[in-house]
Structures are given as C-alpha cells and as structure tokens.
Amino acid sequence: GWSVSSAGDVNGDGLDDLIVGAKNAKVGKEYSVGKSYVVFGKQDNTNAINLSDIAHNIGGFVIIGESADDQSGWSVSSAGDVNGDGLDDLIIGARQADPSGKSHAGRSYVVFGKKDNTDAIELSAIAAGTGGFVINGESARDYSGRSVSSAGDVNGDGLDDLIVGAYGADDPDGKSHQGKSYVVFGKKDNTNAIELSDIAAGIGGFVIIGESAGDYSGYSVSNAGDVNGDGLDDLIVGAHVANPGGRTSAGKSYVIFGKTDTNAIDLSKLGDESKYTIDYLGDKNDNILTGTTKDEIFVAGA
Numbered sequence: 001g002w003s004v005s006s007a008g009d010v011n012g013d014g015l016d017d018l019i020v021g022a023k024n025a026k027v028g029k030e031y032s033v034g035k036s037y038v039v040f041g042k043q044d045n046t047n048a049i050n051l052s053d054i055a056h057n058i059g060g061f062v063i064i065g066e067s068a069d070d071q072s073g074w075s076v077s078s079a080g081d082v083n084g085d086g087l088d089d090l091i092i093g094a095r096q097a098d099p100s101g102k103s104h105a106g107r108s109y110v111v112f113g114k115k116d117n118t119d120a121i122e123l124s125a126i127a128a129g130t131g132g133f134v135i136n137g138e139s140a141r142d143y144s145g146r147s148v149s150s151a152g153d154v155n156g157d158g159l160d161d162l163i164v165g166a167y168g169a170d171d172p173d174g175k176s177h178q179g180k181s182y183v184v185f186g187k188k189d190n191t192n193a194i195e196l197s198d199i200a201a202g203i204g205g206f207v208i209i210g211e212s213a214g215d216y217s218g219y220s221v222s223n224a225g226d227v228n229g230d231g232l233d234d235l236i237v238g239a240h241v242a243n244p245g246g247r248t249s250a251g252k253s254y255v256i257f258g259k260t261d262t263n264a265i266d267l268s269k270l271g272d273e274s275k276y277t278i279d280y281l282g283d284k285n286d287n288i289l290t291g292t293t294k295d296e297i298f299v300a301g302a
Contacts, residue, residue: 007038008078008088010113015041017060019090020051021073027064034065034072036092057118063092063111066123070094072109079110080150080160082186087113089132091162092123093145097137105137106144108164129191135164135184138196142166144182151183152223152233154258159186161205163235164196165218171209178210179217181237202262208237208254211267215239215252224255232258237267 003021010017018039025035037051039060054060065072075093082089090111097107109123111132126132137144147165154161162184169180182196184205199205210217220238227234235256242252254267 003073003076005077007090008080008113009041010038010088010090011040012087012113012115013040015043017041017088019076019078019092021076021092022051023071023074025065025073030068032069032071032096033067034070034074034094036063036073036076036090037061038063038090055120057120059118061118061120063090063109063121063123065094066107066127067097070097070107072097072123075145075148077149079162080152080186081113082110082160082162083112084159084186084188085112087115089113089160091148091150091164093148093164094123095143095146097145099134099136102137102140104141104143104168105139106142106146106166107137108135108145108148108162109133110135110162127193129193131191133191133193135162135182135194136196137166138180138200139169141168142180142196143168144196147219147221147238149222151235152225152258153186154183154233154235155185155260156232156258157185159188161185161233163221163223163237165221165237166196167216167219169210169218171213175210175213178213178215179219179239180210181208181218181221181235182206183208183235200264202264204262206259206262206264208235208256208265209267210239211252211254212242215242217242217254217267226258227255228257230258232260234258239267 007017007019027033037054055062072094079089079091095106127134144166151161151163167179182199200207217239224234224236241249
C-alpha cells in the first residue's frame with residue numbers, strides 16, 4: 001500500500017480495477033526489487049482480498065520488479081489507453097533504477113492491459129518490449145518515476161499520454177534539484193524504449209523544467225482534466241519545497257495547459273495566462289484541489 005491507484009479497466013470486463021504498489025517487496029534473495037498488484041474489480045462481494053492470492057493469479061495478477069533496490073511500485077497509476085487497443089494500461093515507477101548504468105536515474109514501465117490472462121508480468125519483459133515499454137531516466141540521481149500518472153490526452157491526437165516526474169533533475173543552466181516533469185505522448189504499435197533525454201529534446205513529448213533550485217518540481221504530477229475548456233487535457237505539477245513569496249518550503253503547484261507542440265516549458269517563465277482566481281463554485285470546467293500538510297487550496301478552472 002505504499003502507492004495505490006485506480007487502474008482503469010485493465011482486463012476489459014466492464015469493471016474498474018485497482019493497482020497496489022509494494023516498493024520494498026523481496027524477490028528471491030534480492031531486496032527492494034518491488035512488486036505491484038493488479039486487483040480486478042468485483043461485484044456483490046466485500047470479502048477481504050489477500051495479495052498472496054493475487055500473486056497466485058487469483059482475482060488479478062502481480063507485476064514483478066526488475067532488479068534489487070529499484071523499488072518498483074514506488075509510484076503506480078492508470079495510464080489511460082496509451083496504445084489505443086480499448087484496454088486501460090498501467091504505469092509503474094521505479095525511482096532508484098539505474099538505466100544504462102546511470103545511478104538512480106529512475107525508470108518507469110508502461111504495462112499494456114490484457115484480457116483473460118492473470119499470468120505474472122516481469123518488468124524485465126516490459127523493458128525488452130514485450131507487453132509494454134520502458135521509459136528511461138535522463139541523468140544520474142534524477143529519480144524519474146518518483147511520481148507517474150496518466151496525463152489524459154494532452155495533444156489531442158486521441159491517445160492518452162503520460163507524465164513522469166523527476167524531482168532530482170538539474171537545470172541545464174546549473175539550477176540544482178529544480179526538478180523536471182516529462183510528458184510522453186501515447187503511441188500505437190511500438191514498444192521501443194523511450195529515453196527521457198529524447199523527450200527533453202522534443203521527440204515524442206515535451207519537458208517541463210522547474211522554476212528554482214531546490215524546488216523539487218515533479219515531486220508530484222497528475223492529469224488535471226480540461227481546466228480551461230479548450231478540449232485538451234491539462235496537467236498539474238507539484239514542487240513541494242518551493243518558496244513562494246519568501247515563505248520557506250510552503251510549496252507551489254503549477255497548472256500546465258494542454259498543447260500540440262513539443263516545445264519545452266520553463267516554469268519560471270509562465271505568464272498571466274497560467275494564473276487562476278480562486279473559485280470553487282461548481283462551474284462546467286474541471287477543478288483542482290492542491291494540498292499541503294498545513295492547509296488546502298481549491299483552485300478552479302478559469
């Protein structure tokens with residue numbers, strides 16, 4: 001239960017499913033490999049579910065991490081329907097994975113939905129392009145996959161997109177730990193690995209660069225719905241130790257409007273068009289709730 005989320009309808013039975021992450025799960029003799037458990041929806045039954053049953057293909061299936069200390073399942077989420085096959089997909093973050101030897105660059109795994117099959121899934125198979133694809137972190141100690149989420153359809157191409165947070169990332173201009181978030185566009189008929197360095201270059205998505213050093217933007221990320229009513233899904237990115245107005249570690253959240261281009265977004269350069277008035281009055285636009293341990297702020301779509 002370190003991380004939990006709706007999984008959407010992974011198996012196509014008309015019921016929504018669940019995903020539960022266990023980042024410290026041991027596999028064989030290896031510690032903190034991590035596991036994630038997909039629990040199928042069920043009608044008229046409130047009996048307790050044991051994840052040991054899920055691991056034995058009863059009522060769902062288990063997704064087994066790749067390597068020791070990866071902590072797969074640190075973050076889990078529905079991915080929406082990334083490949084357009086009519087089944088909801090999953091995204092699983094392993095923030096301490098070491099792709100291509102880059103220590104703790106992090107990795108995220110997109111696992112495609114499947115019908116009539118409760119066999120366990122090995123993330124090593126996903127990394128090899130079987131049943132999904134992998135998203136590799138850009139640089140050492142980025143911790144990409146600390147947060148993952150469906151992004152909705154950000155670019156309006158009819159496929160669901162993804163967002164991956166890398167709160168430890170540094171800015172090319174030298175701002176340490178300002179954090180980055182990467183929007184990965186959905187794709188059909190292609191399970192090739194995605195490199196977040198390509199996303200940062202505008203290939204297959206775009207990067208969102210944090211505002212200030214030490215903000216850790218991308219610590220949390222999510223689809224925001226269509227906040228401004230333009231027909232494109234929007235995003236929300238959290239920077240939990242940002243210092244707005246000089247208030248130390250008060251935190252900041254940024255709403256990013258959907259767009260069709262792949263130009264990078266610099267959070268230090270957001271204009272007035274990205275600002276909101278507080279208005280939680282049940283209008284027709286999607287609304288956003290952000291919170292800290294001290295207070296809660298309701299921000300409505302403009």
